[in-house]
Amino acid sequence: MSELFDAVDALVASRAPLPPAQERKRLRQAHGLTLDDVATALKVRRATVSGWESVKKTTEPRGPEREAYARLLNKLAALYPAPAAAPDPTPVAAPDPASAVAPGPASAPSADRPAPVERTASTAPPAALGSAAARTPADADTPAVPASTAVAEPVVPRPTRTARGAPASRRPAARNAAPAGIPAGGPAPRFENGPLAVVDVDADGRVLAYCTGGLVLDVPAKSLPALVEWTLKEAKLGQPRLSGPGKDADPLLVLTEAALKRYGLPVALTEEERIAGRLPENHKVVRQLARADWKLTRRGFGPWARIYRPATGAERTCVQLCIPSWHALDARHWGEAAQLPAAELARVLGVYASRVMTPRGSTAVTGLELMTALHPPTRASEPDAEGKRHSEHNPGSLGTDPVDCAPCEAPDGHPLLKDLPRFHVRGPAEKLFEEAYDWARPLTDDECMRRHLVGIDVNMAFAAGANGLVVGLGAPTRVERPVFDPKLPGSWLVDLSHVDLSRVKVGKDRWADLDAGLLPSPFTPKGERPDGPAWYATPTVAYAVELGYEVRPIEAWVRYENGRYLDGWYNRLRDAYLATMADLGVHADMTPEAFLAAMDGCKERDPELAIVVSAVKATVKGGLGKLRERPRGEGWRPGEPWRALSRPTWRPDIRAAVISRTRINLHRKIVKHAAFTGQYPVAILSDCVVYAADGTSPLDFLPYRDGKPLPGGFKLGVNPGLVKHEGTQSVLWGEEVRDRFGAPELNLARYIKDGTVTDADNGE
Incomplete structure (x- = not known):
């Protein structure tokens, strides 16, 4: 509401005192304003505003700041009058607006102990007020957080700290409206x-x-x-x-x-x-x-x-x-x-x-626990004839009992493999090997003539791979000579060596001729073309069909009990990531140029929230890794108890399906980009892709037209599955690094971010 600061001159002249502490909290929260919002609008430290909110009044604002705060609260008081039934807060004498900051008591902030940082439920970035509040010129250019990305934090006012024992009530005496995302009754x-x-x-x-x-x-x-x-x-x-x-x-x-x-x-x-x-x-x-x-x-x-x-x-x-x-x-x-x-x-x-x-x-443990918290294994049944409820299986969950994986899905050392000869190494026809890309190739003469190597990174790539993915919920069933069903999760033994990337289907009725020697195979993590039958997860085999080739599985382990188990998990982590990035000033509705500018140095804007972003991303990867947790510790030996196998959430097939889909999603974008632009990647590491370009920005090689990206190709943005700029180095740097280690196929995607390569990175 722009009217919040319209009556500045008249209210300054009145030199209105600050309301009592509890009333200040009520007025601020009635409009959903956070202390971050108030601090930004008044251009002061957040800890200072937190002090103003304290009942003990450990900090008092300077005259001009205090007057601005009084203007805001007076306007809010007119918009949100206290209900008549609400008890009147105990008056607190206000100091002279021109007075200096009064010295605080022993508990006041100091250099050794900064004031507690107060955070509330607003998902707006620190530089923005609530949607209905006015902005100062300093934050007028800061975009608002899209409503679709809002994730609320607990919103409660700060109580008086008691001498000893339980805290005082944190709820204000009266509240006309609860902040967004919080129930009307509060926490x-x-x-x-x-x-x-x-x-x-x-x-x-x-x-x-x-x-x-x-x-x-x-x-x-x-x-x-x-x-x-x-x-x-x-x-x-x-x-x-x-x-x-x-x-x-x-x-x-x-x-x-x-x-x-x-x-x-x-x-x-x-x-x-x-x-x-x-x-x-x-x-x-x-x-x-x-x-x-x-x-x-x-x-x-x-x-x-x-x-x-x-x-x-x-x-x-x-x-x-x-x-x-x-x-x-x-x-x-x-x-x-x-x-x-x-x-x-x-x-x-x-x-x-x-x-x-x-x-x-750890973030890995939390990622796995989040899956179970969103899909508990049991639920209460409907009342029986005597009115009693019982525990029953919760549909869509993994249940309470562990299930055996298929032999091809079992990692080395698993009890299912105990009868294999000692030192036996399983090949592709015996072992499902769905992993992320680690692929690189030498630069062509044309690429060597370009000036830069530009890396792009897929945001929350593995989370995006989990979104909407149908995974098995129960035990696998072995089927011989099955007809491939792209909707049926499982592991398939099939020969894909005939898939030729020099001619692929890139649309319903459109084929493209490509240089297969410059593309990684979508079927192996190292990008090598398969030379015979191998085990693949459903998304990998489905992609071969999508490229226009026939598949004839020899054998399969499929799961007829299945569902979109990871959807809630993905949504929770996606919203957490987007809301925190919005707090850092990066929003989902930005133009490509604005997005790249916002991403530049966003972590320095609030290093603490940058830690949260890192932890959220680690929760995705770690949680998926826990689905195939291996024994750890110096004392473990094959044949000894493998504790993870007793968990219903030990599911290597789900992990393999997510990784398969993530790798295929990336390859699909690479093919679309190559068919449209004639540009091919020079290195891929997991979710990072490196291209040779004449400029230093992703916009120098991504085919944007009138601000719109190539359909089905790479798109800049903060949402999971879209890409950001990972780093830029010179082509000369890349060639020098490869010459230094005598490795023409050294994966430059590993070092593109900061260009640092050590001897330890290359086994020397």
């Missing part, structure tokens, strides 16, 4: 403080729990068992279930190094403990938990520990711990999250939890 009372808390100890020795939304709670617990009891009885932490038959997420506590010391835990694990992945059972804290009748799961007290008591009825009694200094947050996926101050770490994990789910371990 569930039992989870009103969010899904997690980062437990830290301040300079005065006080134990504090930093929750999402900037909330800080005092923690009275003196021991770890007491901390678990406090979490379950008073902290009001947790997350509602993601599906009707599912279970609520257990509260997550993240322990900083200071908190570890306070509760008698080591800051770092010894080498022996690190290899074992847990503390020894005779550790004093483990014994404390046992004396208090708390139990640990089979993985023990490690970086991700689960502390529980057996459930009674439908009531769960479980708390999960995350210990960053024990490497719980893998730096490959979480970046520098483990080194963040407590408030900032709570923000990062809180955004991830609200958009994906409360972390249950």
Whole structure:
């Protein structure tokens, strides 16, 4: 609403005081404004605005900033008057607008402990106000987030921090309208403080729990068992279930190094403990938990520990711990999250939890758990004759019992292969080998005359490969001499060596002549043309039919019980990715030029949200990898128990189908691009493709016409399946690298991002 700042002069002259703290929160939230929005509009630090919202008034704004905030709130008060029945908040005396910032109490932010970062449910980027609020000139050019990508975070005002014990109510006395994406009644009372808390100890020795939304709670617990009891009885932490038959997420506590010391835990694990992945059972804290009748799961007290008591009825009694200094947050996926101050770490994990789910371990574990949370194996039945409900199979899920894979789908070391001769190496006719591309070729003379090598990367490629994919839900059935059915998931033994890429079908009635020597085969990860029968997943065989060639399978393992099991998983992760990218200023409705400009340096705009993006992408790849988890550890030997096989979610066939479809999706775009432009890739690594071009931008070789891309080809954009700029290097760089290592087919896609190649990368 542009009228929010229309009456500037008159309201400045009135020098209106700020309303009391609770009323400020009510007015701001009635319109769905976040503290990020207010801070951006007033061009101040977010922590400063958080201080203004505090009941204790630890920070007061300077005169001009305070007047601008008063103008905003006065206008909101006219638009959203407090209901007559609402109790009148306790008045708080407002200081003189011209007064300097008053010194805060001992709990005020300092250089050593920055103010907690308050985050609320708006999915608008930090530079934008709500859709109905006015923008200042500084953010007028920032696009709004498309409604289709909005993913809400928990929105709750920050309460007064009590001296000791339970927090005060976080709900304002009156609310006319709930923020977007939040039920009118607000968050569930039992989870009103969010899904997690980062437990830290301040300079005065006080134990504090930093929750999402900037909330800080005092923690009275003196021991770890007491901390678990406090979490379950008073902290009001947790997350509602993601599906009707599912279970609520257990509260997550993240322990900083200071908190570890306070509760008698080591800051770092010894080498022996690190290899074992847990503390020894005779550790004093483990014994404390046992004396208090708390139990640990089979993985023990490690970086991700689960502390529980057996459930009674439908009531769960479980708390999960995350210990960053024990490497719980893998730096490959979480970046520098483990080194963040407590408030900032709570923000990062809180955004991830609200958009994906409360972390249950590594990103890989969480990715797999998300599948189950969205498709629980069981549900309550309809009432029987006596009115009782029973547990029954939930249609569309993988069920509660593991199923054996087909022999061709079994990785080496699987019990199904125990009768094979020792040191036997299975070939393509014995083993399903669906993996991502790792292919490269020498440059042609024409490509050597071009100046640059430009890499493009498919956004969330494996997530896009899962979207709409029909996968098997039950056990496989062996069929001899089957007729190929592209709608039936499974593994097919078929000879595709006759498929000739020099002439392929690229439309309903259109064929294209291509240079097959410059294209990778779509049927093998290394891009080599198959030379006989081999096992393929359904999407790979279906693509051979799409290219215009006949297929005659010799044998198949098919799954007649099937469904689109991964659709909800894809939608959840897609929305999390798009909403976080929108917060970084990258939107789904941008022109190609605007998208490339927005992507340039987007991670530097908010490094914390950039961590969330990385974690979301790792959740996709890790979750799919867990579907075929292999035994790990220095002590494991073939023939020993393989724990992952006892899970219903150990499904290598689903992983193979997703990878197959992802690789085929990429090859289809490459063929369309080659047929239309005559340009061929010089290297492909997983979801990154490198082309030779005269310019440094993807727009220098992607065939855009009047802003529209080639139908079925590559398209720039943030959505999963579209592409972004991965990196640009010179052709001279590429030739020098290959000459240096004497490898004319060295995969340059691996190094295109920053151009760094070391001897270790090439086995020297």
